[in-house]
Amino acid sequence: MTQKLVVIGAGMASGRALEHILETAPGAFDITLFNGxxxxxxxxxxxxxxLSGEKSYEQxxxxxxxxxxxxxxxxxxxxxxxxxxRNRKVVVSAGGETAYDKLVVATGSAPFIIPVPGHKLxxxxxxxxxxxxxxxxxxxxxxxxxxxxxxxxxxxxxxAGLRILGMEVTVIHLMGHLMERQLDPxxxxxxxxxxERRGIKVHCKGATKAILGDVKVEAVLLxxxxxxxxxxxxxxxxxxxxxxxxxxxxxxxxxGLIVDDAMVTSDPDILAxxxxxxxxxxxxxxxxPLYDQAKVLAxxxxxxxxxxxxxxxxxxxxxxGCDLFSAGDFAEKDGREDIVFRDPGRGIYKRxxxxxxxxxxxxxxxxxxxxxxxFNQIKDAADISDLRDTLIFGPTAGAGKADPLAAIAxxxxxxxxxxxxxxxxxxxxxxxxxxxxSLDAVRGxxxxxxxxxxxxxxxxxxxxxxxxxxxxxxxxxxxCKCCDHTHEDVRRLIKSMALKSIPAxxxxxxxxxxxxxxxxxxxxxxxxxxxxxxxxxxxxxxxxVNERNHANIQKDGTYSVVPRMWGxxxxxxELRAIADAADKYNVPMVKVTGGQRIDLxxxxxxxxxxxxxxxxxxxxxxxxxxxxxxxxxxxCVGSEFCRFGTQDSTGLGIRLEKTLWGSWTPHKVKLGxxxxxxxxxxxxxxxxxxxxxxxxxxxxxxxxxxxxxxETEPLTTATTEDEAVEITVAFVQLFRENAKYLDRPYxxxxxxxxxxxxxxxxxxxxxRRALVERFEISQSVYRKDPWAEHSRxxxxxxxxxxxxxSRVEAAE
Amino acid sequence: MSRFIDxxxxxxxxxxxxxxxxxxxxxxxxxxxMEDRVFALTDRCPHKGGPLSEGIVxxxxxxxxxxxxxxDLNTGVAQGADEGAVxxxxxRVEGGRxxxxxxxxxxTAWGGR
Numbered sequence: 012m013t014q015k016l017v018v019i020g021a022g023m024a025s026g027r028a029l030e031h032i033l034e035t036a037p038g039a040f041d042i043t044l045f046n047g048x049x050x051x052x053x054x055x056x057x058x059x060x061x062l063s064g065e066k067s068y069e070q071x072x073x074x075x076x077x078x079x080x081x082x083x084x085x086x087x088x089x090x091x092x093x094x095x096x097r098n099r100k101v102v103v104s105a106g107g108e109t110a111y112d113k114l115v116v117a118t119g120s121a122p123f124i125i126p127v128p129g130h131k132l133x134x135x136x137x138x139x140x141x142x143x144x145x146x147x148x149x150x151x152x153x154x155x156x157x158x159x160x161x162x163x164x165x166x167x168x169x170x171a172g173l174r175i176l177g178m179e180v181t182v183i184h185l186m187g188h189l190m191e192r193q194l195d196p197x198x199x200x201x202x203x204x205x206x207e208r209r210g211i212k213v214h215c216k217g218a219t220k221a222i223l224g225d226v227k228v229e230a231v232l233l234x235x236x237x238x239x240x241x242x243x244x245x246x247x248x249x250x251x252x253x254x255x256x257x258x259x260x261x262x263x264x265x266x267g268l269i270v271d272d273a274m275v276t277s278d279p280d281i282l283a284x285x286x287x288x289x290x291x292x293x294x295x296x297x298x299x300p301l302y303d304q305a306k307v308l309a310x311x312x313x314x315x316x317x318x319x320x321x322x323x324x325x326x327x328x329x330x331x332g333c334d335l336f337s338a339g340d341f342a343e344k345d346g347r348e349d350i351v352f353r354d355p356g357r358g359i360y361k362r363x364x365x366x367x368x369x370x371x372x373x374x375x376x377x378x379x380x381x382x383x384x385x386f387n388q389i390k391d392a393a394d395i396s397d398l399r400d401t402l403i404f405g406p407t408a409g410a411g412k413a414d415p416l417a418a419i420a421x422x423x424x425x426x427x428x429x430x431x432x433x434x435x436x437x438x439x440x441x442x443x444x445x446x447x448x449s450l451d452a453v454r455g456x457x458x459x460x461x462x463x464x465x466x467x468x469x470x471x472x473x474x475x476x477x478x479x480x481x482x483x484x485x486x487x488x489x490x491c492k493c494c495d496h497t498h499e500d501v502r503r504l505i506k507s508m509a510l511k512s513i514p515a516x517x518x519x520x521x522x523x524x525x526x527x528x529x530x531x532x533x534x535x536x537x538x539x540x541x542x543x544x545x546x547x548x549x550x551x552x553x554x555x556v557n558e559r560n561h562a563n564i565q566k567d568g569t570y571s572v573v574p575r576m577w578g579x580x581x582x583x584x585e586l587r588a589i590a591d592a593a594d595k596y597n598v599p600m601v602k603v604t605g606g607q608r609i610d611l612x613x614x615x616x617x618x619x620x621x622x623x624x625x626x627x628x629x630x631x632x633x634x635x636x637x638x639x640x641x642x643x644x645x646x647c648v649g650s651e652f653c654r655f656g657t658q659d660s661t662g663l664g665i666r667l668e669k670t671l672w673g674s675w676t677p678h679k680v681k682l683g684x685x686x687x688x689x690x691x692x693x694x695x696x697x698x699x700x701x702x703x704x705x706x707x708x709x710x711x712x713x714x715x716x717x718x719x720x721x722e723t724e725p726l727t728t729a730t731t732e733d734e735a736v737e738i739t740v741a742f743v744q745l746f747r748e749n750a751k752y753l754d755r756p757y758x759x760x761x762x763x764x765x766x767x768x769x770x771x772x773x774x775x776x777x778x779r780r781a782l783v784e785r786f787e788i789s790q791s792v793y794r795k796d797p798w799a800e801h802s803r804x805x806x807x808x809x810x811x812x813x814x815x816x817s818r819v820e821a822a823e
Numbered sequence: 824m825s826r827f828i829d830x831x832x833x834x835x836x837x838x839x840x841x842x843x844x845x846x847x848x849x850x851x852x853x854x855x856x857m858e859d860r861v862f863a864l865t866d867r868c869p870h871k872g873g874p875l876s877e878g879i880v881x882x883x884x885x886x887x888x889x890x891x892x893x894x895d896l897n898t899g900v901a902q903g904a905d906e907g908a909v910x911x912x913x914x915r916v917e918g919g920r921x922x923x924x925x926x927x928x929x930x931t932a933w934g935g936r
Contacts (some may be wrong), residue, residue: 347897525882526882814828816847
């Protein structure tokens with residue numbers, strides 16, 4: 012006997028289910044199909060090509076009018092079902108009531124709209140159906156700017172489409188890298204680069220605060236204050252199951268409409284499938300599992316036993332030219348290993364996640380040819396132990412290996428290699444081809460590497476690249492086991508290749524590990540913040556514990572706290588505040604340091620933010636006694652009190668400390684200012700030491716009193732205090748821009764030569780002023796008290812244990 | 824028998840960082856990697872007792888902040904030339920919450936690889 016089957020929703024899942032039903036049991040059902048959209052089923056995956064104009068709507072229709080007619084399906088398109096009456100087994104729509112024996116709910120999902128101010132303004136659109144797509148195409152016809160909120164699959168496809176249509180497009184993404192659910196940071200970086208290359212602006216870590224506009228959208232405002240003009244705003248932050256009908260009907264609904272393995276809801280006559288359902292706690296957004304659901308649902312309807320089991324799914328982005336693939340699982344489980352392959356020259360990144368002898372996840376960018384093969388290995392849980400050595404190269408392994416010269420080969424000829432003499436790659440290659448077959452010959456021929464020498468490694472790589480085996484390269488010390496480049500090369504490549512994030516450096520320079528190591532990460536973090544002070548934001552997790560926690564860790568895990576005393580000068584009220592803090596937090600030792608300030612030793616980590624807040628209240632800030640940065644400026648009393656003093660050494664010391672504090676440097680920097688040649692401030696064993704004389708200020712650099720004992724070398728004598736400050740700041744900035752991480756100034760000066768330094772900070776006033784300007788730009792970000800930031804009430808809990816189970820009995 | 828206790832949200836731990844949980848057997852360091860995998864080790868380096876929770880997390884390894892011993896977060900075994908191991912605690916993540924097994928230490932995993 013023919014049963015009455017009603018289907019709500021003509022999407023891809025229900026379309027596939029109908030095909031199965033008609034194939035396996037033709038004539039068994041009298042089918043009525045409702046759809047809120049005034050059309051039948053089309054391939055929603057292909058909306059992106061429709062948006063970009065690569066396909067037309069007609070080309071993506073999967074079931075046209077003729078198909079429905081031939082199948083004998085009563086179509087009720089453009090007619091939304093408003094109610095399900097389960098007692099009387101009818102659905103209600105504008106056309107009245109329709110009775111059913113069996114009902115299929117396939118209402119799909121609705122886009123999630125962030126409820127920020129302005130989200131209802133005309134011009135805010137989503138990207139779910141053909142009407143949305145047409146609205147975008149119409150808007151793009153007017154030109155102007157589009158902001159896409161959400162850097163996931165859908166958002167990026169919308170962005171790429173709108174860009175092809177000629178709009179200025181900005182993508183705002185809340186997380187640190189694009190498509191963070193499918194990609195790791197390295198692949199996310201490559202994707203961002205590809206998108207930026209086609210003119211799409213990407214703003215990660217961007218939280219939308221409001222959509223601005225009077226009668227229609229005009230701009231998008233972010234929490235960090237950035238504003239992007241927008242003629243349209245596309246919301247693509249996610250979807251949620253459309254369950255309103257099911258809810259109203261009293262069906263069991265959690266996040267989605269709950270179905271069992273046979274795709275039956277809590278009502279035995281009502282089945283459901285697609286993005287509206289929840290199965291075993293899981294929701295569905297990709298098409299592959301929906302097609303499996305369609306098959307199971309059809310079998311259930313014709314009373315065949317079947318059970319839905321979700322399978323692994325793989326993701327590909329449908330943006331022409333962005334070749335990415337992601338499959339499987341990267342999430343929290345023990346005992347996993349990574350195999351990583353990077354080819355910076357070709358922009359390729361591949362990563363396999365192994366668990367025992369199986370591949371459980373794969374991410375690929377740039378070359379996804381083996382994606383399907385890897386995906387099959389994941390699905391089949393294949394044992395790959397025999398293939399392991401060459402696994403990353405796919406089924407046809409054996410070809411190619413990471414080339415250490417790939418990064419330099421990929422650089423354009425116009426990239427500057429030697430900063431001192433302004434020599435670019437093309438010139439050096441020409442010089443080599445012209446007969447300069449050794450480092451010295453290149454130095455003589457085009458001056459590259461002839462001054463400070465920090466680009467020597469790169470010049471040698473160019474020799475190797477140009478001459479091949481003819482060039483016997485001297486061995487160089489790479490930065491760490493993670494890469495083949497020296498510190499100096501990495502610094503220079505960060506600049507010349509405009510690398511602005513740790514994932515970018517690791518990808519472009521061919522890092523051999525996933526996340527670097529404890530040696531390279533702090534160095535990269537410093538190089539990036541020194542080179543791009545405004546664009547790069549400090550990565551706290553790449554810092555050594557002392558700099559991360561703004562205090563010095565002691566052997567027992569407690570910390571020492573040293574407040575700043577400008578130029579070593581303090582007051583009774585500051586001393587009182589320090590004494591109060593020592594009492595309040597039971598500080599076991601209070602000690603005077605060699606840098607003219609007071610150290611509170613033995614402070615517990617959870618007390619740090621509270622102690623800092625107390626010290627802040629008395630006007631005390633961090634002394635940075637823990638940092639690779641400006642530590643102290645030690646002074647003597649100078650002309651204000653001392654009968655020998657020639658200048659105001661205390662005042663100059665305070666002025667220098669107020670200018671330099673908060674800055675990060677390759678290694679610690681200590682200053683001293685003495686008021687006369689008796690040198691009570693011991694200025695001549697400091698990184699920068701000023702000794703005041705009647706005629707001015709003798710500035711010496713490169714002193715040390717640590718593992719090595721070094722006297723400063725005279726740099727110059729300044730005639731005014733202003734000049735002394737300017738030269739000191741320029742010296743510190745030159746050190747910041749050029750030295751290897753963890754070289755004190757004396758080690759760096761030994762490499763580049765004091766004359767090279769003097770030419771820049773003394774002899775050439777323009778270079779000096781430019782150095783000071785760049786220092787000030789950096790200080791606009793970093794001249795602030797980290798203690799104040801971390802002792803905010805909202806931050807304090809983060810310094811304590813996340814849970815205290817010490818009273819919970821451990822189970823036997 | 825395992826006994827898992829909710830110790831907080833995944834978001835409470837910074838990526839490539841760690842937080843500490845106090846237990847009767849001392850502090851446990853709970854790590855979160857760049858890929859949101861979560862591991863737990865006793866927060867005490869076998870070398871000189873350094874707090875591993877304050878180390879730099881790279882891949883699925885952590886470097887002790889005191890003397891740069893490196894440990895595999897999966898097994899707790901010291902890497903390279905250093906010899907030793909830290910007890911590994913069972914931990915699991917469900918619905919964005921982290922659960923720590925207070926019952927057993929994964930002592931059998933110390934053999935390493």
